[in-house]
């Protein structure tokens with residue numbers, strides 16, 4: 248007997264009693280209603296009651312209803328047929344196309360199963376992927392197999408910058424692109440779909456959405472489902488993958504909401520403690536293996552513009568490069584609104600970007616720092632009181648700040664300004680022209 252019975256329903260939490268044949272944590276159960284409502288076992292109580300989550304928030308389940316075990320965890324479809332498709336957290340289609348479940352040619356994969364085998368990435372030579380965006384190519388070079396974070400408060404341009412990156416590099420990418428929408432606006436997903444379709448990029452893209460209209464169970468799962476399919480393509484088909492996620496902070500938020508529903512006690516900074524290890528596990532899976540690579544770009548929303556938020560800090564530790572977008576810069580009309588002093592990358596080293604780029608980056612950083620400290624002085628004594636060399640450096644820094652602003656292709660329809668792209672060589676030459 249693999250049957251249980253629903254004994255309580257509260258919010259998304261459904262308690263199911265099993266007299267024998269207990270399900271396992273992470274198992275999918277199916278209720279006996281017409282919708283065959285899916286319940287995900289979150290944990291098991293000592294008295295044999297399974298604490299489950301109502302994954303689709305379906306209202307038609309009732310106390311006393313029978314529930315069947317499936318013996319399986321969450322499985323998503325894999326393989327070539329998933330390319331060009333849009334899925335939800337459970338691998339069901341969000342485009343109008345048929346579901347891939349039950350297709351005899353399609354194998355499925357458990358999303359929590361972490362691939363074994365060689366995941367240590369042996370780099371021969373770091374490969375720089377040019378983005379055409381000056382500020383990124385110069386300060387946070389996009390290196391195959393590494394992780395970039397785009398961090399900032401609401402409305403500072405994280406999504407626009409992510410879309411521009413997809414626009415610029417997906418088309419030059421021979422591999423596969425992934426886009427995962429986590430807890431953001433639904434409209435943005437439609438817009439991305441239309442852009443990719445227009446530019447004939449759907450054939451190289453897989454998309455997953457668990458946006459803000461979805462419940463926290465789906466928002467907490469969708470990133471994991473997407474990573475799992477990316478792992479499939481990396482390991483089984485040897486692909487190089489560009490993985491975009493907007494917004495990784497929403498994953499943490501969804502986990503936190505679930506913690507609250509499940510009655511867990513938050514600790515550090517209002518976050519439930521296991522969230523940090525879950526984030527680590529997810530970030531570790533966004534890695535490369537001896538078969539293929541995953542290069543990840545993720546946006547991170549900063550609550551109340553506070554960069555010291557513990558969750559934001561935690562994700563930052565997992566990244567190779569951090570692009571900080573700031574409201575103060577945006578208010579000056581500079582786009583992309585990058586805070587150049589807070590933006591950093593561990594990949595700006597001579598062996599990765601070359602001596603010329605490295606030396607320029609050190610010079611630029613020092614000019615920007617000088618600019619920052621001179622700003623305070625100028626506010627008190629005025630620019631004319633500066634020494635001639637300070638004044639010259641100040642002017643150079645201002646030119647640099649202006650130089651690193653750039654018009655985006657993806658906002659052409661919004662503001663009528665034609666988008667621009669630059670090679671890394673053009674960017675370096677442009678910097679040299681200003682500072683020498």
Ligand SMILES: Nc1ncnc2c1ncn2[C@@H]1O[C@H](COP(=O)(O)OP(=O)(O)O)[C@@H](O)[C@H]1O
Nearest residue numbers: 400401402403404405406407408582583655658
């Ligand atoms: N690089 C840019 N160029 C022009 N406008 C921009 C740019 N970045 C952001 N914007 C404007 O700011 C709005 C909010 O940007 P968005 O990327 O959605 O913010 P976030 O994702 O950080 O909340 C956009 O709808 C657009 O009007």
Ligand SMILES: [Mg+2]
Nearest residue numbers: 405406407431
């Ligand atoms: Mg956004």
